[in-house]
Amino acid sequence: MKHLALAALAALLLATPATADPDRWRAEWPNTDFTTTSIDDWSEIISGGPPRDGIPALDDPSFHPVAEEQDLAPLEPVIAVELEGATPRAYPIRYLTWHEIVNDEIDGRPVAVTFCPLCNSALTFDRRTDAGVLTFGVSGKLRSSDMVMFDRETESWWQQALGRGIVGDLTGTELQSLPSWMESWGSFAARNPDGLVMSQPTGHRRNYGANPYVRYDSARQPFLYRGEEPPHGIPPLVRVVRVGERAWPLSRLMEEGEIREAGIVLSLAGTQASALDTSRIGEGREIGSVRVRDATGADVPHDVMFAFAFHAFWPEGAWMLGG
Template sequence: MRFAMTFAICVALASGGALAEPRLWKGEWPDTDFTRTSVSDWSQIISGGPPKDGIPALSDPQFLPAAKESRIAGREPVITLGLEGATPRAYPLRYLTWHEIVNDTVGGVPVAVTFCPLCNSAITFDRRVKGKVLSFGVSGKLRHSDMIMYDRETESWWQQAIGEAIVGEMTGTELTTLPTWMESWDQFRARHPDGWVMDAPAAHTRNYGANPYQGYDSLSRPFLYNGENPPHGIEPLARVVRVGDAAWPLTRLRDAKELRERGVVITWREGQASALDTGRIGEGRDVGSIRVRGGQGQDVPHDVIFAFAFHAFWPKGQWMLDR
């Protein structure tokens, strides 16, 4: 299937994925301390095309009652956040595909809802770190094809897939991951008819609902990735369910519908479209929805990520294959 590239992606290709070089970054990042880093090989960090804030993160989003939202297709994916004492909220990928980070406050908790299209990684973090409340933006840099975020307070760089600062004052600091999950819009509003859904950003104009990465999850090789392929013959762009340092192939979950392993219960149900398949997000092929719960029925932080990214960031991770 064709990979329809946005202008920003074309720029990245034209630049040849230029290697990042700390001494060349000071003009754009004068307040970042590049002497403090956990990155041993700077060649892993490359430009994704857009500059700093070229993909504009959102802050203080507006919400609508779920019953009043009529623009979102039923199978479109949303990120669901349900914190104790707060009305459940849905963050549609039709917006996060174009903005990648939403800085919000839910039930008094400052959160960052993030989505990296190139890794299919959707993770929500608590923004409170070392007595500070951070706000995050998109750096324009990639490592192992995964978004590098930055915080506006210290200009440190953070790896989205692992929630850890890798460059700058905050290096080595880990964000707390909150339990969220991706499901379809229909599934969210069926369970939460009185829930809230993020409204279209008023300050930006994008073709919301369109997929600028058309056909991406059918490619044989990830975009701007030079690392190893996953082991066990797993396709690089196959989806896996990551819980901690373990990964379950989504195909195994789809066949089993439910698995009870490593102290968690993972369920799969049909009805969610891939956001990275067809030109319109809501028309993508059905990849299903995952929910991960602990022994007491509580939701557990997890990610549905591409296999290449799991292998890149957890090279010694455990692959939960068919038994």
């Protein structure tokens, strides 16, 4: 298993990025309409190393009760999805690190739970569109270090950080973002003793629980990123809380504990282990967990991502620095 993890890491981190060229991709993507796109400069899209489906998305995952979970460390991060009227579900980052997308259905609602390690972006989308229900895979391509997803129905390409089609028939289509957040397994389990947690995927040999991106969030530069650095002297790999086109530095929230601005409330909700620090995900250094709610107390879709990624996809976005 150790050798498999090292091989996966080598494929992912040591591959030489290839410049985007739609003509070269047509053999691999015969059903993708490259003439329909919002991309002005194809060099923005590069290979991250693995081929199409080289990082296999998961479909129809299995779950077990919170009380039966034995492998997750208390501070190990999970993505919590708590939709109204549905049993809360936890999706451990130890699985999403290796699969990046989970196509699931919660009380009849098709959802895609996604995690891009290079941007620390964890977002959940409704898979229903005017074109029908979509299922997503990992294309193996990156844009500003963010995962480019594809749907298996039209083979259009989607920017994970935006939840928007960028190449193909569904260019410009936006997925509905659903409230979800990263927190520690201990916090989720304490709040949801009757909840469910995703079981370890079957049919895949991965070193689940290991982090193939050791010390990544302490690096000076993001991997395979060619864009501008964030403004205001903010280091590229600082975490920010993004809500719409605004970003609050996590460090500010850590200092203030709660921020009430722009009609929303950002609150600290304990701590979790960084998934991008030590070799074991559950043993990473502690970082803050975040909840974002509106004036009524309802959860608001948001993302805790790296500053460089916010600047790349929202270059005119507002930096909520306080003071």
